[in-house]
Amino acid sequence: MQKQPEGAASYLGAGVDVEREEQVLSRVIETATETFAFVRGIGKPVLPIGFFANVIDLGHGMGLALSTDGVGTKLMVAQMMQKFDTIGIDCVAMNVNDVLCVGARPVSFLDYIAVQEANPHLIGQLMQGLKEGARRAGVAICGGEIAQIREMLASEREGWGCDLVGMCVGHVPLDKVIVGRSVTPGDVIIGIRSSGIHSNGLTLARQVLFTQNRYTVDTKFEEFGRTLGEELLEPTAIYVPEVVEALERSLAITGLAHITSDGLLNLLRLDAQPHAVGYEIDRLPPIPPIFSLIQQSGGIPDHEMFQVFNMGIGFCVVVAEADAESFLEIVKHHGREALQIGRVVSDPERKVVIRPHGLVGQDNRFVKV
Structure with a gap:
């Protein structure tokens, strides 16, 4: 593991042990995979298991894609x-x-709401957001389900x-x-801008x-044009x-990656067999102010920031070069910003290289080179 600069904040220091989680996850996946034989x-x-979603066979050539996730400590x-x-x-x-990352169209959603008590104002607000997301x-x-578990929840x-x-x-x-x-060498990597911090890395943030620098949710920053709390609560882009x-429109899309925890290393979740490929990132949009504030306030090195946060790119699409411009036009039509951030290259070591920041990612870790 790359050594952190003295005094630098880190995900591990904030209480999130990614390496231990990976060890636990491997056991979970092993056990869950054994259940495939039951059907x-x-x-x-x-x-x-291991892609962004799984797909089950519905018969007649159709599949049902499934995924589950929460919002983590953004709730705090x-x-x-x-x-x-x-x-x-x-x-949502x-x-x-x-x-989306398995090429599926989302159609239906279930929610699980756990509360200390059946607070109608709280549940009403949660449902308001769920409805807007839907x-x-x-x-x-x-x-969905509402569970009252007061003794299990802090607040x-x-x-x-x-x-x-x-x-x-x-x-x-x-x-x-x-x-x-x-995915083939020469394919283009298009990054769609994030709306901010999304729902990952809030424990470190x-x-x-709040703990190290004593800011409050009401602290105002000129670069945000609003309070820190409002900036952190900016919803995840859909x-x-x-x-x-x-x-x-049947564009030649070869890979789709939701940029969440592990940042642009999520590109390595694509199963690029039989080609041994890597991902060369040579251009990124300006880093959003929220990430600059977190990095400067915590003295956090680049490799840790790109490991934990999306850093301005919320979703990546790998597409054949001939269809790259068409995809960019679609994104623009929907009012979003996107740009070509790199290309797929031949690479038996399967690395993600972020050239503007001198980072190389492999085996779920970025290092500075």
Whole structure:
């Protein structure tokens, strides 16, 4: 592991042990994969665990894509702000964006809301955000669960403690599933801008901003044009409209990656076999001010920042060069910003190279070179 500069904040120091999580995850995946043998025919998983979503066989050549995720400690910022009406957008976004990554169109959503008590104001605000997220993604909320578990939840304010998790399903023809197996050297990597911090890395952000530097959610920063709390609660971008249109127009998309924890290393989740490829990033948009504030306030090196945060790119699309301009036009039509950030290259070591910052990523780690 690359040594952190003395005094620098880190994800591990904030309480998130990524290496240990990976060890635990390998055991979870091993056990879960053993259950695949319990299903024959309809309902059989068609992908191994490890992609952004899995797909099960529905018969007649159709697949059902499934993904589940929550919003993590972004909920603690919502508690500090006493503002819960946008956090549901994040929950929908984290799930529908993952379902997109196997080439599926998201269609339906379920939620799980855990609360200290059945607080109608809290639940009403959460549902307001979930509804808005569903509208943006074009999905229906077809059910869910509310659990009152006071003794299991902590809160900045008694009676307002909660957790929020979602699950999304989508549909995709089995012969249209995209997991990166057609990624070829020369393909273009297009990055779609994030809306901010999204829903990853909030544990480190809170440690640096609130604990170490004593900022509050009401601290105003000129570069944001609003309070720190409002900036951190900016909802995760939902990329469904532009990606679904590109899929329906049959552009030569070979890989799709939601840029969450692990940042641009998520490109390595693409199954680029039989080609041994790497990803050369030679251009990035200006780093959003929220990340500059976190980095400067915590003395965090570049390799840690790009390991934990999206750093301004929320979603990547790998596409044949001939269709790159068409995809950029679709994104622009939907009111989003995107740019070509790099290319796929031949690389038996399967690295992600971020040239503007002198970083090389491999085996789930970035190092400075």
